[in-house]
Amino acid sequence: MGATTTLRLGGGAGxxxxxxxxxxxxxxxxxxxxxCFETLAERTLALAQRRRQADxxxxxxxxLVARMRACLPPCVRNGVRVIGNFGAANPPAATDRxxxxxxxxxxxxxxxxxxxxxxxxxxxxxxxxxxxxxxxLADLPGELVAANAYLGVEPIVEALAAGxxxxxxxxxxxxxxxxxxxxxxxxxxxxxxxRLGQGTVVGHLLECSAYVTGGNYLDPGFTEHVPDLAxxxxxxxxxxxxxxxxxxxxxxxxxLVTPLTCKAQLVYEIGDPARYLTPDxxxxxxxxxxxxxxxxxxxVCGGGGNARPDSLKVSVAIEDGFIGESEVAWGGPGALAKxxxxxxAVERKLAPLRNILEDLRFDLVGVNSILGAAxxxxxxxxxxVRLRVAARSREESAARAVAGTFRDFVMVAPLGAGAExxxxxxxxxxxxxxxxxxxxxxxxxxxxxxxxxA
Amino acid sequence: xxRVKLREVAFSRAGDKGDIxxxxxxxxxxxxxxxxxxxxxxxxVVAVYGPLVRGPIERYELPGxxxxxxxxxxxxxxxxxxxxxxxxxxxxxxALMGTIEVERPEPPGGVQG
Numbered sequence: 173m174g175a176t177t178t179l180r181l182g183g184g185a186g187x188x189x190x191x192x193x194x195x196x197x198x199x200x201x202x203x204x205x206x207x208c209f210e211t212l213a214e215r216t217l218a219l220a221q222r223r224r225q226a227d228x229x230x231x232x233x234x235x236l237v238a239r240m241r242a243c244l245p246p247c248v249r250n251g252v253r254v255i256g257n258f259g260a261a262n263p264p265a266a267t268d269r270x271x272x273x274x275x276x277x278x279x280x281x282x283x284x285x286x287x288x289x290x291x292x293x294x295x296x297x298x299x300x301x302x303x304x305x306x307x308x309l310a311d312l313p314g315e316l317v318a319a320n321a322y323l324g325v326e327p328i329v330e331a332l333a334a335g336x337x338x339x340x341x342x343x344x345x346x347x348x349x350x351x352x353x354x355x356x357x358x359x360x361x362x363x364x365x366x367r368l369g370q371g372t373v374v375g376h377l378l379e380c381s382a383y384v385t386g387g388n389y390l391d392p393g394f395t396e397h398v399p400d401l402a403x404x405x406x407x408x409x410x411x412x413x414x415x416x417x418x419x420x421x422x423x424x425x426x427x428l429v430t431p432l433t434c435k436a437q438l439v440y441e442i443g444d445p446a447r448y449l450t451p452d453x454x455x456x457x458x459x460x461x462x463x464x465x466x467x468x469x470x471x472v473c474g475g476g477g478n479a480r481p482d483s484l485k486v487s488v489a490i491e492d493g494f495i496g497e498s499e500v501a502w503g504g505p506g507a508l509a510k511x512x513x514x515x516x517a518v519e520r521k522l523a524p525l526r527n528i529l530e531d532l533r534f535d536l537v538g539v540n541s542i543l544g545a546a547x548x549x550x551x552x553x554x555x556x557v558r559l560r561v562a563a564r565s566r567e568e569s570a571a572r573a574v575a576g577t578f579r580d581f582v583m584v585a586p587l588g589a590g591a592e593x594x595x596x597x598x599x600x601x602x603x604x605x606x607x608x609x610x611x612x613x614x615x616x617x618x619x620x621x622x623x624x625x626a
Numbered sequence: 627x628x629r630v631k632l633r634e635v636a637f638s639r640a641g642d643k644g645d646i647x648x649x650x651x652x653x654x655x656x657x658x659x660x661x662x663x664x665x666x667x668x669x670x671v672v673a674v675y676g677p678l679v680r681g682p683i684e685r686y687e688l689p690g691x692x693x694x695x696x697x698x699x700x701x702x703x704x705x706x707x708x709x710x711x712x713x714x715x716x717x718x719x720x721a722l723m724g725t726i727e728v729e730r731p732e733p734p735g736g737v738q739g
Contacts, residue, residue, distance in 0.1 A: 214643075214705075214707070215707050388639060394633060394634070395637065432637075432652065435652045435691045435693055436652060438688070439639065439641075439652065440641045441642065442641070443643070443695075444686055444697070459689075460690045460691055474690050492708060495710065497710075531710055533710040541711075541712050542712065543678075543719065544677070545678055546675065546719075546722055563710070602705060602708075604644065
């Protein structure tokens with residue numbers, strides 16, 4: 173298309189159940205061209221796959237209907253196109269549900285695209301190497317739940333070219349949700365590595381919603397004050413045809429956009445800044461500059477890139493046993509000594525289970541539960557201490573026994589134990605492998621609301 | 627020079643990918659970049675995070691934004707899905723970086739006040 177004007181992208185979500193209201197504010201007052209929703213953390217898709225196994229019409233984002241019921245009116249009114257990976261483990265079912273919602277809300281003619289092909293369970297070979305274990309897929313100890321390749325921009329760009337108003341995907345690389353409209357609107361060739369790299373930088377800044385607008389930033393007395401966290405604004409990227417951009421937010425919303433809030437997000441969840449791997453480009457963050465451009469406006473430029481990898485990352489999820497945990501607390505003088513005495517007794521009591529517990533852990537909440545082995549000995553006796561025991565096992569019964577620990581000690585525990593809580597959860601084990609690009613076949617299907625499949 | 631905690635002059639955010647934790651070091655003032663860059667070495671970071679990390683700790687520079695990134699492998703007891711830790715993502719561990727003691731050079735012209 174080769175548009176020469178600025179493209180306005182909104183970051184409408186950064187995780188599965190992120191706030192809906194800031195996305196509505198973006199759609200209403202952000203003067204947006206696109207509103208993009210990133211809702212799939214590493215584990216989210218496997219949990220969605222479990223829901224799909226239980227109900228073939230489920231397996232998509234649990235907030236999809238509420239989110240779109242709130243966002244569709246302003247998006248339709250203002251001509252904002254929507255791109256989201258809220259299809260999770262079942263993009264076709266998400267599209268079915270969205271089409272029904274749009275029909276019910278009176279939006280006939282809306283075009284919804286469904287991107288599939290990220291589910292690569294059928295393309296897996298048993299001898300695929302697993303990065304984390306150094307072994308093969310066949311060696312993984314649990315039943316396969318999900319295997320999804322990280323798709324790039326191509327199917328999304330195809331859907332945009334076909335005129336889709338809403339694009340529903342499963343697993344795609346997070347920045348691709350934002351890079352795709354840049355490629356589509358500006359007509360960037362898919363081997364223009366420098367611009368794809370810079371666009372990926374912009375996408376990475378926008379993909380975590382409030383993480384770039386003052387969330388996960390405030391440290392009272394050290395950072396500047398972050399105003400009005402309760403009504404924080406989600407980010408907007410004003411992108412120029414060369415990929416340089418201004419990160420900002422809707423005026424009047426809470427939060428901050430400063431070079432420091434943007435730096436925090438740029439470095440968030442990256443490895444080697446010279447090689448930020450995506451399916452579309454290996455982006456280079458080393459030359460990125462972030463400079464103030466007025467209040468709540470930060471200019472971003474200087475991102476680079478190199479040729480995309482030949483293979484695609486695949487996230488493999490397996491059933492990986494159970495975790496049982498149990499907590500109990502003491503208050504006042506002696507709390508720490510009582511908790512330690514209890515931990516010792518519990519460890520002995522659980523000894524017969526040790527051969528079926530893969531891992532057993534004790535935490536003293538308020539002392540070492542967060543900093544672990546790096547926690548210093550407390551300088552003063554804590555006012556209260558909460559003891560937690562947790563264990564992982566392939567046997568559900570063993571996890572249940574650990575969860576029942578403090579209930580079973582009710583008559584025995586050191587003086588004044590209270591506030592007991594416990595739980596058992598199924599563990600999803602996440603592993604990574606790669607597939608050659610040609611083994612992954614993204615597909616795009618367009619449906620018109622109120623009509624049949626095109 | 628004056629001895630200060632890194633927290634006085636820089637902040638850190640932790641992120642996770644699988645069993646890898648990354649922790650940034652972002653100076654509040656870009657004018658502090660050069661001396662922070664010299665002092666916050668892998669050895670200093672290992673001294674703080676070592677007990678939590680099974681694998682190597684790598685250090686990367688982002689000269690354009692004047693920030694450091696430390697990548698810690700084997701840091702999350704198997705990662706978000708398998709760990710027994712309360713903080714599944716290790717997000718609260720970024721604060722440990724701020725406990726590193728550094729030597730802040732006096733500004734040219736001497737101490738004010």
